[in-house]
Amino acid sequence: MANLETKYAGLTLKNPLIIGSSSLTGSTINLKKFEKQGAAAVILKSIFEEEILNEYENILKDADSKGEKDHNLDYFDHKIKEDNLSEYITLIKSAKSELSIPVIASVNCISSHEWLYFLKKIETAGADAIELNIFYFPTDFKKSSKKIEKNYLKIIKKAKASVKIPIIVKMSQYFTNLGDMILKVSDTGADGIALFNRFYKPDINLEKKEIIAADIFSSPHEYVIPLQWVALMKDKMDTSLAASTGIHDGDSFVKLLLAGANVNYIVSALFKNGAEVISEILSYLENYLDTNNHTSVNEIIGSLSQGNIKNPKYYERAQFMKYFTDRKDII
Numbered sequence: 001m002a003n004l005e006t007k008y009a010g011l012t013l014k015n016p017l018i019i020g021s022s023s024l025t026g027s028t029i030n031l032k033k034f035e036k037q038g039a040a041a042v043i044l045k046s047i048f049e050e051e052i053l054n055e056y057e058n059i060l061k062d063a064d065s066k067g068e069k070d071h072n073l074d075y076f077d078h079k080i081k082e083d084n085l086s087e088y089i090t091l092i093k094s095a096k097s098e099l100s101i102p103v104i105a106s107v108n109c110i111s112s113h114e115w116l117y118f119l120k121k122i123e124t125a126g127a128d129a130i131e132l133n134i135f136y137f138p139t140d141f142k143k144s145s146k147k148i149e150k151n152y153l154k155i156i157k158k159a160k161a162s163v164k165i166p167i168i169v170k171m172s173q174y175f176t177n178l179g180d181m182i183l184k185v186s187d188t189g190a191d192g193i194a195l196f197n198r199f200y201k202p203d204i205n206l207e208k209k210e211i212i213a214a215d216i217f218s219s220p221h222e223y224v225i226p227l228q229w230v231a232l233m234k235d236k237m238d239t240s241l242a243a244s245t246g247i248h249d250g251d252s253f254v255k256l257l258l259a260g261a262n263v264n265y266i267v268s269a270l271f272k273n274g275a276e277v278i279s280e281i282l283s284y285l286e287n288y289l290d291t292n293n294h295t296s297v298n299e300i301i302g303s304l305s306q307g308n309i310k311n312p313k314y315y316e317r318a319q320f321m322k323y324f325t326d327r328k329d330i331i
């Protein structure tokens with residue numbers, strides 16, 4: 001049987017399947033199920049900087065309406081941070097005591113100050129690495145992309161400087177020049193880069209004429225989004241890569257490894273199909289490696305990246321022109 005061991009963000013993992021961050025990874029009961037099915041590491045649900053700040057703002061409003069004095073507020077600010085953080089620290093500690101696979105904490109941050117305080121505590125609690133889930137939704141259309149990108153890089157550099165454990169950066173695909181931004185993130189010294197994060201999207205309920213949440217789960221065909229970018233970036237930097245989005249089965253899991261992912265994150269597939277999808281994907285991978293006479297998973301990682309194929313342009317094609325000239329569809 002082929003060796004599935006791989007390395008990601010400085011961690012040695014027994015296989016390339018990581019459970020990505022979501023509400024599912026906020027419970028040690030679930031985490032144990034994922035480990036039992038064969039997951040190589042888990043990324044805990046994110047602790048949100050925004051959540052902490054919103055909570056603080058609500059208390060401020062409440063205090064304001066009651067005419068309370070300002071000097072109480074410093075206490076509230078401190079207490080809210082402590083409560084949220086201590087809950088998260090408890091999760092890290094219990095995950096570390098119940099699991100033998102690496103436990104990665106996840107911090108959602110949008111500014112470069114509040115969360116720095118968390119990172120050291122997370123490290124002390126025993127997390128094996130920290131994933132930064134940084135996303136700033138640019139509603140100020142006058143703010144230049146350069147300024148926004150600079151802020152991202154500042155956050156990552158500060159995070160790298162504040163802890164010794166590996167820092168993973170989970171990126172969105174919404175950058176003007178995505179490849180350039182990925183390289184800049186790599187240059188910060190980030191230990192791993194995950195492509196891509198997924199975000200809340202609004203939708204409309206036609207009957208009620210109300211704004212509702214769109215379907216939050218990915219579809220299986222979306223794996224082609226990280227596939228293209230993993231393949232494009234693999235040979236241009238040394239930072240290890242994770243693919244995340246649309247990986248629901250063994251087929252897409254193997255394809256992302258061939259494109260160049262050192263590991264793949266699974267999330268929506270767990271919500272849709274339960275924890276058993278983990279062992280199904282791993283069996284598929286083992287079978288694929290054995291059938292193709294590979295002795296280790298490392299033999300296939302990146303074997304079809306842009307730098308390893310005859311026509312690198314295949315990963316750069318953006319228009320459908322050729323696709324349509326070759327097809328004779330009749331409807």
Ligand SMILES: Cc1cc2nc3c(=O)[nH]c(=O)nc-3n(C[C@H](O)[C@H](O)[C@H](O)COP(=O)(O)O)c2cc1C
Nearest residue numbers: 020021022046133197198218244245246266267268
């Ligand atoms: C219900 C749900 C909750 C999520 N929560 C988080 C989160 O707290 N932090 C985070 O970094 N990503 C979060 N994600 C994004 C996932 O970690 C993952 O990157 C994304 O869903 C793409 O992978 P998938 O196609 O396997 O779902 C969440 C995704 C879903 C569907």
